[in-house]
Amino acid sequence: MGAGVVAALLGLQGLAASAPIRSDVLMLLTPEGLLAGVGDGLRRGYALAMEEARVCGVKPPTLQLGWLPPEQDPRAALMVRPLPGLLIAPPAVSLVSYGLLAQELGLTVLLPLQRGSSLNGLPSLAGADRLWPVLPARSLEADRLAKGLIEEKRSRVMVIHDGSSEQIALANRFVASFSGDGGRVVGYQEGSQEIADPDARTITRLVDDVDYYRPEALVVMTAPTSPLAKAVREARWPADLTLVWPFPATEPLANAQLGVDPLSRGPGWNRFAADFQRRYNYVPSLVEATGYDTGQLAAVTARRPGDTAPWDMAWLDPKAQPRSLCAAIESRRQGGRTALKGAASQLDLGEGSAPSAELRLTPLPAAGNTPPS
Numbered sequence: 001m002g003a004g005v006v007a008a009l010l011g012l013q014g015l016a017a018s019a020p021i022r023s024d025v026l027m028l029l030t031p032e033g034l035l036a037g038v039g040d041g042l043r044r045g046y047a048l049a050m051e052e053a054r055v056c057g058v059k060p061p062t063l064q065l066g067w068l069p070p071e072q073d074p075r076a077a078l079m080v081r082p083l084p085g086l087l088i089a090p091p092a093v094s095l096v097s098y099g100l101l102a103q104e105l106g107l108t109v110l111l112p113l114q115r116g117s118s119l120n121g122l123p124s125l126a127g128a129d130r131l132w133p134v135l136p137a138r139s140l141e142a143d144r145l146a147k148g149l150i151e152e153k154r155s156r157v158m159v160i161h162d163g164s165s166e167q168i169a170l171a172n173r174f175v176a177s178f179s180g181d182g183g184r185v186v187g188y189q190e191g192s193q194e195i196a197d198p199d200a201r202t203i204t205r206l207v208d209d210v211d212y213y214r215p216e217a218l219v220v221m222t223a224p225t226s227p228l229a230k231a232v233r234e235a236r237w238p239a240d241l242t243l244v245w246p247f248p249a250t251e252p253l254a255n256a257q258l259g260v261d262p263l264s265r266g267p268g269w270n271r272f273a274a275d276f277q278r279r280y281n282y283v284p285s286l287v288e289a290t291g292y293d294t295g296q297l298a299a300v301t302a303r304r305p306g307d308t309a310p311w312d313m314a315w316l317d318p319k320a321q322p323r324s325l326c327a328a329i330e331s332r333r334q335g336g337r338t339a340l341k342g343a344a345s346q347l348d349l350g351e352g353s354a355p356s357a358e359l360r361l362t363p364l365p366a367a368g369n370t371p372p373s
Helices: 002-011 038-055 095-105 117-124 139-151 165-180 200-213 227-234 269-280 286-301 325-333
Strands: 025-029 063-067 086-088 108-111 131-133 156-161 217-221 242-244 257-260 361-364
Touching (some): 038 269, 086 286, 095 108, 095 131, 139 165, 139 217, 139 257, 269 286, 286 325
Parallel strands (some): 025 063, 217 242, 242 257
């Protein structure tokens, strides 16, 4: 049955070539992710949730696929076809465009792979009550790092970033979170410092600043392969300084390091991962888990045949005890509110707000040192 579901999903036509047939759910993917990578993983996770819905005794909502560049306004594509009950947006879209569209058309929109700083302004957007992020915001990574440093009693840090908008947002969130927990951010200016061009002179000045201000940790908000990350790894630092990254620490250095694994987890992760690996013969990533959670939400949100009421998420109670998909579907049948056991997050999302999740820190001792037992 599972192979048939996946084959059906992979064989569906997109907006550019589809007949104007209404589907319960319309999943939009970016053109480059339609046949491989993100699109493939997202659909496999979604298909697994649909298989489980069938086991629960319900007919899954009908699905149609389409592809749309994330920067393109979806209005033109949607206005020439019957509207779905539920729209699944592609990654990294303009929340302003989708919020206005959702408000105008009365659509419920799931945002399975929206994680960036755009979520910070979501509550104030028009139509925010119809936009539902499925993944936790990346700001959660900054919060987890701040908490981890406080737990290690490293309360004096310096924060730098590479100047990109995403890393500026992460740095600012870290500073606010760390300071709110009683930590102190030091440096020649208040808050974080930008190092967009990490040339030798700039890094030498940074090393001098570290020697002068004596932070216990240097928090480096950047990508793992960026010039700034490379320059920091190659510099010589005080032996007691911990280097902190917004990604997993995997490469041993002369200094201790602290990273964070972006693979967020929810209470349903273990069961999902086992079922997915048994079904598809590979270990799922965050993308597959998000597809699964998106499918769970779609299965519970789906209206019964003949019900003409708008699709909405009024059934979701983010404070309720998370339940299995079958239990949540049964609760919805009886008209109750409920919550789901998410794989990629707690699925405690609300109107205009992203869910929370468990994030694991990745401490790495200095090269030559053995981690404590």
